[in-house]
Amino acid sequence: MKGKSLRIGAVFLDSQGFYGGVKAGFRSAASASGAKLKLVESNPGDDASKEASFVSTLVSSRVDALIISASSQTGSVPAIRSAAKAGIPVICYNTCIDQADLGKYVSAYVQGDPVAFGKNTGNAAADYFLKAGITHPKIAVVNCEFVQVCTLRRQGFEAALKAKVPGYQIVSNQAGTTEDKSVSVATNQLQAHPDLNAFYGESGGATFGAYKAIQSGKKAGKVVVFGSDMTTDIANALADGTVIKSITDISGKVTGKLAWEQVQRVLQGDHSLGKTVDDPITGYTADDKTAVQQWLTAHADGLP
Missing domain, CATH: 3.40.50.2300 (Response regulator)
Known part of the structure; x- marks a missing residue:
């Protein structure tokens, strides 16, 4: 991805600190790969309708990929489906849609069990x-x-x-x-x-x-x-x-890094769907x- 300019849509579920870590981890991993990243981001505050409106804007502007912590297992399906059908790879992290639709429309799901x-x-x-x-x-x-x-x-x-x-x-x-x-x-x-x-x-x-x-x-x-x-x-x-x-x-920074790795995978030509990526869990x-x-x-x- 070295030297490549990318516009990535990012949906952060809410304003909690975890999502700041995700963004930092994603940006850092993209920078380390040599990609020139522009992040188009939104925090819909757990609101599926606001999420859908933002994703619609991303689809219209033809971002290169979408990373998303979905606000609803069922309510987020139409937005994610619209992105996938427009040819925009979707990578879920933290939360996603139901398993059947995930296998149809989502390239990868970064999740700690x-x-x-x-x-x-x-x-x-x-x-x-x-x-x-x-x-x-x-x-x-x-x-x-x-x-x-x-x-x-x-x-x-x-x-x-x-x-x-x-x-x-x-x-x-x-x-x-x-x-x-x-x-x-x-x-x-x-x-x-x-x-x-x-x-x-x-x-x-x-x-x-x-x-x-x-x-x-x-x-x-x-x-x-x-x-x-x-x-x-x-x-x-x-x-x-x-x-x-x-x-x-679950570290937000690690989650962001893993999400970037999946974006990189699909943009390099691996179009398989429904992949689950294990996000490590630590107890303190x-x-x-x-x-x-x-x-x-x-x-x-x-x-x-």
């Missing part, structure tokens, strides 16, 4: 409860289950808990993907369940929102958080270890402060 992701968090939570002697923990979930990936994360989380701490109970499961919404959701959950032991945050915003609600409600040391998606703020809270006890993470705990500090050092620019 969401069930394994949830199990990693569930195992960390179970180990914490067992060590603390909590046999019947009450857990509130702050979710991002408008996308299937997050539902699968919770299923993995519960499967791991069921195997080790079968007396656990999910007492509340409410939507709060981004930090601003998740703070109020988690605050309400704390008030409704004064005997709550823990939160499970399915996304970075959900995780940090639960953390802030605990701090504001003066519940630090009484209620803990098991969460997802590392950011600098989350890493610092995890290093402190009072509230956030574990984080399961408050007990392993060295690993958390290493993450902070490696991500000094603030991008996950």
Whole structure:
């Protein structure tokens, strides 16, 4: 791709830090390959209609490829189909459309196994409860289950808990993907369940929102958080270890790099569809402060 000028459409699901990391990783990998990249980007804020409008603009302007974290497993199908039928390769990352349509219209899907992701968090939570002697923990979930990936994360989380701490109970499961919404959701959950032991945050915003609600409600040391998606703020809270006890993470920068590799593959003539690309999953705990500090050092620019 050395010296080649490319216009790539990019859809970022929302404004959480993970997507900044994806963009940085994608740009860096493209630059390292020698390509001259122009990124035409949008953040539709989980809105399938805004996403469709933006993709329509990309199709009309004939971008060379599209990378997308789809807002809906079903609702994003028409937009992705229109791009594919216009001859624009589509690479999903993080979230995508249903498997049948993915095999028809998507060149590749960069994804960390969401069930394994949830199990990693569930195992960390179970180990914490067992060590603390909590046999019947009450857990509130702050979710991002408008996308299937997050539902699968919770299923993995519960499967791991069921195997080790079968007396656990999910007492509340409410939507709060981004930090601003998740703070109020988690605050309400704390008030409704004064005997709550823990939160499970399915996304970075959900995780940090639960953390802030605990701090504001003066519940630090009484209620803990098991969460997802590392950011600098989350890493610092995890290093402190009072509230956030574990984080399961997929690096945005690595995701962006893998997405670029798939763009490069299809633009070099491989037109196969439906390829799944494994995105590595890493677990961090408050007990392993060295690993958390290493993450902070490696991500000094603030991008996950």
